[in-house]
Amino acid sequence: MTPPTRTQLGVFFILLCPVNIIGLWWAVGSPLVMDPNSICRKTKWLAGKQAELCQxxxxxxxxxxxxxxLGVRECHYQFRFRRWNCTSHNKYFGKVLQQDIRETAFVYAITAAGVTHAVTQACSMGNLLQCGCEATRSRAAPRPATSTSTEAVKWEWGGCGxxxxxxxEKSKQFMDGRRKKGKSDIRTLLDLHNNEAGRLAVRNYMRTECKCHGLSGSCTLRTCWRKMPHFRxxxxxxxxxxxxxxxxxxxxxxxxxxxxxxxxxxPDKQDLIYSAESPDFCLPNRKTGSVGTRGRACNSxxxxxxxxxxxxCDRGYRDETVVYQENCLCRFHWCCMVQCKECSVRKQLSLCL
Structure with a gap:
């Protein structure tokens, strides 16, 4: 059987609790064609609501x-300038998630948020039969907007919220599936809290978008709907x-x-929580999951x-000049081609010792 790739390890390690994830790694095929059926066939590594959802x-x-x-990519972006940069190296990532530290709290929260965002987006795009646009019949009408004219602009819910x-609910069902609320286990309480904080970072910040209707560019009626915040x-x-x-x-x-x-x-429901102090992540340490910062690019x-x-970590740095090729002097030719030249670019980097 082909060993799991780094992408698989990074993605699936944070989907489930670390104890039971190893078997799932080996059940998954190519990360470019991650067939959910192949995952669901290996339900012996899933339990409870996770297995029920899979089946x-x-x-x-x-x-x-x-x-x-989506959560992994955002984690990489948000931690790109930090000592721990959300690396998903298979020898170290699991060790980080086994600790009740700030970084673990963020990983669980951003993953729960990513699942919430992706499932909701699939509903709006019509990719799932179980859901669609937001139902607005039972919702209160939006507050009328004031207008410079004598009559207020009329609003109504519409579009595809x-x-x-x-x-x-689906994020909660899957992410919290192996965790039992009320269990006497501080790790369980931490994970459930941070999962919820991630979901609320999406649900509690919905925005209202509207479209004007009327003759000659007037706005006698606005149709409004609710949209999720951008994942960034x-x-x-x-x-x-x-x-x-x-x-x-x-x-x-x-x-x-x-x-x-x-x-x-x-802490309230939207706060992240932890119970142990983070290591400094300065030097490689397999026990704590630190890969160190040697060779990392920094801003002097x-x-x-x-x-x-x-x-x-006050070890110093060295300056290095890097030469690479990039497209330049691009021109659009009718129709329909863009032709570029290759230019050599020299960049000065500072790298940690």
Missing amino acids: SQPEIINEVIKGAK DDVEFGY EVGNRLLESFNGASKVMGGNDGKTLIPVGWNIKP TAPDTSGCDLLC
Whole structure:
């Protein structure tokens, strides 16, 4: 059997709890053609609601995979300038997820958000039979907008709003499927909380879009619908939660989480939480999942996390000139071709020692 690729390891490790994910890696084929049926046939690695969803609605699993990949890409983007850059290297990524640290909280949250976003988007695109556009019959009418004329502009719900509630429920069903709420396990409580924070980063920030109708460009009637936030906005919001994450410990009853420190308010549902301090990720350490920062490109003038002082952990850096080819002087020729020349570009890089 062909060993799993790095892409497979990165995507599927965060779909399920780390303990039971290994078998699923080997069940999956090419990452370019991830057939959900091949995954669902290996249901002995799934349990409870996950197995039920796989058996009854395998097409949902395809969107779950897309959502997980969406979350992984966003994690790479948000952590691109940090010591831990969301690497999915198979020897290290699992070790990170076995710790109850900030980085783990973000991974679970961004994955739950990605699944919510992908499933909801599939509904709006008509790719799933179980759902479609958001139902608006039972919703209150939008507040009328004021107008410069004597009459207020009339509003009504229409168009194709995103059915985020369906995406939210499917994400909850799959991501929380192996976790039992109320179980006396701090890891379970942390994962459930951070999964929910990710889903709420999508559901709680729906925006209203409208289209005007009327003669001669007038806006006598507006048709409005609700759309999800762009996923980059979701990632930015969760990164803010990561920066302000709350450290907690388990209560005496084993079913509650208590903030660590005096005069600290209990975290709300949208906050990320963790229970252990993160390693510094400066040097390679297989035990903690750190690949180190040696050879990472840094900004020698930046004072933030992308700066060489912080990213290189005060070990110093070296400057290196890199020459690469890129398209340039592109011209459009009718019809329909773009022709470009190749130009050599020299770039000065600072690399961590």
